[in-house]
Amino acid sequence: MIPYENLKLSNQEFFNEYKVQFEEFISSGQYILGTKVEKFEEEFAKYNGNSHCVGVASGLDALTLSLMALELEEGSEVLVPSNTYIATILSIRNQNLVPVLIEPDLSTYQIDPTKIEERITKKTKAIIIVHLYGHACDMNPILSLCKKYDLKLIEDTAQAHGTKYNNQKAGSFGDMGAFSFYPTKNLGALGDAGAITLNNINYCNKIKALRNYGSHKKYYNDFTGVNSRLDPLQAIFLSIKLKKLDQIIDHKRNLATIYNKNLNSDFIRLEEDPKYHHSYHIYPIRHEKRDQLKEYLEKNGVKTEIHYPLAPHRQKCMQGILEGEYPIADKIHSTILSLPISYCHTETDIEEVVKIINKF
Ligand SMILES: Cc1ncc(COP(=O)(O)O)c(C=O)c1O
Incomplete structure (x- = not known):
């Protein structure tokens, strides 16, 4: 069986140092908190091309x-893309703000910049873009719109560590970059963890x-805050x-090249x-018979995942909140399938997946 991910194997190389x-x-x-958290914050800000980073408990x-x-x-x-993971929308709801969905571009799965302006009203104050699957959003038109309408920009970089757009790292364009270090991420911890990258002191x-x-200052409270500190043990890892x-x-990009070169044209993939x-956090393909394909792969020893089976506006908890039709999100959610692409996989694993899937 070729697993979708094997976290023990993916982390094994680091066990001794851990x-x-x-x-x-x-x-x-x-x-x-303390020096280990500060050390990681400094290192991650530097890696990302930001001047600051704040470690928190989750994405x-x-x-x-x-x-x-x-x-x-x-x-x-x-504003927020209609095909994002539910967490992006939850963060907006948590603050008593109103999420307004923007459809993605079907060729990149990222927020479609040509559909943003028509959704801006007097009440629009911010946009959370999501660099989904590890592919960057098209930043230049988004930055122009933020400037034109004076919108705050948060980048949901939960899936985009090391992702770049015109050679600049995701999470360094906006007011804040919000990262998750959930264990399956390219930079995954051994538990929950997150961080915010930013340039404003x-x-x-x-x-x-x-x-x-x-x-x-201890026991003096300026804001009604929360307890969401990055755990120093996770900072160490x-x-x-x-x-x-x-x-x-690089390892994942190399595996992606094998898919890109060898998958049949029946399987729709990103150009x-x-x-x-x-950065290939995820390698998504689309196929009209997605559920059958998933079952076929499982029967033939290949585990896959679906990111995600149900669009946010279809979730039970969002009824009466996210109204309207989002056909592109629906199309993506009903046809998308994530193929194995992890640090634990070898070229041989991926060649095997290609051989099996091409016979579908
Ligand atoms: C796009 C996106 N945003 C936010 C999150 C939330 O991150 P966490 O699970 O660390 O809370 C995730 C988690 O996978 C995600 O994929």
Whole structure:
């Protein structure tokens, strides 16, 4: 069986270093925030081309705290792609803001910049773009619109560590980049973790307080914050893995090339465009008979995933909240399938997947 992912195998290369630093951690006596968190924040800001980074407890919290820092008036509209993962929409709802869905471009699965302007109203105050699957959004037209309409820009970079657009890293374009280090991500922790990358020192200081009950100084609270601090143990693991992140991405890009060169044209896939440096968090294809294809692959020893089976506006919890028709999101959600592409896979694994899928 070729697994979709094997987290133990994908992390095995790092086990020895993890163990050594875990020993140091338990004898350090520093179990909340501290130097290990600061070290990772510095390293990740540098990696991403940002001046600051704030470690938080998860990707959802990274989005929520970014919105909290912007202090948008209750009821303000926030634009967001209709095919994103539900967490992006939850962060908007968490702040009593109104999510306004924008359909994606079917050739990239990213928010379609030509469909943004028609959805902007007087109440629109921000946009959360999502670099979905590790493919960047088309940033130039988005940045122009943000400037024209004075919109705050949050990048949901939960799936886009190391992703680039015109050679600039995702998460360094907007007011904030919100990262998740959920274990399956290209830079995955051994538990929940997240971070916000940014260039504005005021937002940075504010988010540092917000993640710590709204407090800069112990027992003095300036904001009504939350407890969402990056766990120093996860920061230690992340610092170790960050040194190899480009190697992990190169490995996945190499596996993607095997798919790109050899998959039959029946399977719709993304065209490679040199403007985008895809980090291949996910390798999505589309097929009209997706469910049958998934079953066929499973029977023949290949595990796949669906990201995602149901569009946000179809979710039970979003009835009465996300109204309207989103046919492109529906089309993507009913035809998309994620093929194995992980640090644990070898070229031989992917060649085997290609051989099997091409016989469907
Ligand atoms: C696009 C997107 N945004 C946000 C999140 C939330 O991240 P977390 O699971 O770390 O809360 C995820 C998680 O997978 C995601 O894929």
